[in-house]
Amino acid sequence: MINTDEFTIRLQKVIDYYGENASSFAEKIGVQRSSISHVLSGRNKPSLEFILKILSTYPDVELYWLLNGKGSFPSDEISNKETKVIENKISETTASNPDIENKPLEMILESKNENQGSKNKTIERIVIFYSDGTFKNYSN
Incomplete structure (x- = not known):
């Protein structure tokens, strides 16, 4: 209520x-x-x-x-700029590996992190927002 x-x-x-x-x-x-x-x-x-x-x-x-009151305002889970960066990274990854669309997200993240090697960068989290106002948070 x-x-x-x-x-x-x-x-x-x-x-x-x-x-x-x-x-x-x-x-x-x-x-x-x-x-x-x-x-x-x-x-x-x-x-x-x-x-x-x-x-x-x-x-x-x-x-x-x-x-x-659960959550935050303004929505600070992920900015539009960060969303575009993630979408571009996912597009690049799927373009270079066409069968990746059939893999679970966790496997995509693992392979992406392995490919970064000496850059010492890892994906911490991906948040997917749905049109009904819900979201799914994927963390390492």
């Missing part, structure tokens, strides 16, 4: 982070100004539709953080 008081604090943090006021935030996510006011005052609990509108408008907001 959502703790409404804590949810309103997190919602206010999102509004402040993006430099919005309640009216402009309501307009951006496509709800009435009164909906924001009622949620912030604790009069109403947020609906699923309300939460989904926030998540679709502000992709840095993590579902689990918004609902129960």
Whole structure:
């Protein structure tokens, strides 16, 4: 169950982070100004539709953080720049080894780390984000 008081604090943090006021935030996510006011005052609990509108408008907001405070905001698990670097590395690896797509991720990481040799660089972690707001964390 959502703790409404804590949810309103997190919602206010999102509004402040993006430099919005309640009216402009309501307009951006496509709800009435009164909906924001009622949620912030604790009069109403947020609906699923309300939460989904926030998540679709502000992709840095993590579902689990918004609902129960677990996770982080802004999403600092991995930046867009780091995502591009990882995607490029994976593309390079798959291009040089076409059968790699059939290997589990752990095997890819092991072979990639072995190929780096004297560079003393290893992949610490890869995080894959899914469109439903969930993610999978792969660590060595």
